Amino acid sequence: MHAVEVDAIAVGATATEERREMRRTLRDLLARRAGPAGSRAAVATAEGYDAGLWTALAGTLGLPGLTLPERYGGAGCGLAELALACEEIGRTLTPSPFLATAVLAAPLIAALGSERQRAELLPRIAAGTLTCALVLPGGGVGVGGGSGGGFEAGIGAGGGLGVGGPLPFALGLTGDNTSLPWSGDGRSGGIQATRPDGTHWSLYGEAGHVLDGHSAGLLLVAAHTGGFPRGRTLLFLVWPKGEEASSGAPGLVRRREATLDLTRTQATVQLRGVPAELLGERDDGVGVPGVLEAVGRTVAVALAAEAVGAARGALDRTVEHVTTREQFGRPIGSFQAVKHRLAEVLVAIESARSLTGYAVAVADGKGEGGGGSGPWGGGPEGAVAAGLALAQALDAQRAAAAETVQLHGGIGVTWEHDAHLYFKRATADELLFGPASRLRARAAEWDGLAGGAR
Known part of the structure; x- marks a missing residue:
């Protein structure tokens, strides 16, 4: 059995020579500097990633400012x-x-920031000299498991709504981000923003599972302000390492978390009267949920493509293993049952790739509904396509990871084997960005199939 190479993300879009060259250059660089062995070494560093590789990605391909x-x-x-x-x-x-x-924070700064903020921050992000983290609180609305208001799949004992994690909910992927005060309800929970002196903003609260939150040079924090009757969500800039003050941000504590997926670092961020700068010039919250939702479609497509890549990486390693591992005097990949199992994984991956390609086409205004403009285009059709692409990609990634563990036999069930890096990634992605069932339910709402389209 041989792996099938499909050059298609341009997914769904016409693969231009520039994109093919970009893929070749990026794949060559990552083959030399990354991979499971490189990943294990990178996550052991203080930053949780290879800073030299990040500099190379920024300098060679301009990836942060793509x-x-x-x-x-x-x-x-x-x-x-x-x-x-x-x-x-x-x-x-x-x-x-x-x-x-580049996928979460930069588009929000570009969309909501003042011209001064964009001019100061975006060039540094594009150059790779400034990293960011989006801090989204997960409490305050009683979603999931009771008093803490954690966002979990399913209905919790506290009367939760089962809307998935804080990130997909805030981005409108698993629920209407205007229907609940997810950043805090004005009385408790979440992250609260106040102006004690009437002028300067101060943040108080805590958030967990913040991607790259322990090492980012700039935090983009979602906080609730205005009390319960006039409550609204705003975004704020916090400099953890003292960009605006010589001593850094007083009252800020960042702690790296132990995570299931070693390759995706997360942190707990605590804010106790931390000074912050409002992102943008308006403090009425108008437009913030809509921008988050629009950016969410781009995030969903990016995550879907990433999951497709991880699933393909797992499949390629499995194909390589079954063509060299022998049983009864022949490679196990020559057995029909093994071929069928891997073929089913390939079909799932290619289906996810096709859906991701369609989401790209819709965003570019080339889908059946047309009307898109740039990466946030597509209207309701774009929301449906992005959500379904991510759901399918998460399913494909989980299927590929499961077969990778199974078909590697005894070594596949050991935590030390590379197969478990893919298994942990698939499991953690479902928890962080899913669940797939909720992504599909939200897509059905957008499509008018569940009575909740907007």
Whole structure:
């Protein structure tokens, strides 16, 4: 059995020579500097990633600024190029600040920041000298398991709504992010923003599972303000290492968490009267949920492409193993049952790749519904396509990881084997960005099938 190579993220878009060259360059760099062995070494560092590789990715390919406008030092590329980069990073499970910085934080700064903030921050992000983390509180609304308000799949004892994790909910992927005060209810929980002196903002609260939160040079914090009747969610800038003050941000504590997926670092962020700067110039919260939701579609496509890459990486390793491991005098990959199992995984991966490609096409205004404009285009069709692509990719990644463990036999069930890096990634992604069932339910709402379309 041989692995089938499909050059398709450009997924769904026409693969131009520039994109093919980008893929070749990125894959070659990651093959030399990353991979499971490199990932294990990188996560053991204080940053949780290979800082030298990050510098190379920024300098050689301009990856952090891939989709940022050229006037801010970016490459001005579209969603197809972003998906391509995410697929290659996922294939090797490369730990990097790319997701937290370039996919999550940078578009929010570009959309909501003042011109001064954009001019100061985006060029540094594009150059790779500034990393960011998006801090989203997970408490305050009683979703999931009771008094803490944790966001979990399913209905918790506290009357939770089963809307998934804080990230997909805030981005509108697993629920309507205007329906619940997810950043805090104005009385308790979440992160609260106040102006004690009437002028300067101060943040108080805590958030967990913050991607790259322990090492980021800038925190983009979602906080609730205005009390319960007039409550609203705003985004704030916090400099942990003293960009604005010589002693750093007083009252800020960041603690790296022990995680299931070693290749995706997370942190707990505590804020106790931390000074912060409002992102943008308006403090009425108008437009914030809509921008989060729009950015969420890009995030969903990027995550889907990354999951497709990870699933393909797991499949390729499994194919390599079954073609060399012999039983009864013949490679186990020659047995029909093994071929069928791997073929089913390949079908799942290619289905996820196709859906991701369709989501890219819709965002670019080339889907059946048309009407897109840039990476946030597509209207309701774009929301449906992005959610379904991510759901399918999470399922494919889980199936590939499971077969990787199973078909590696005894060595596959040992934590030390590389197969478990893919298994842990699949499991953790479902917890962080899913569940897939909730992503599909939300897509059905957008499509008008569940009575909840907006």
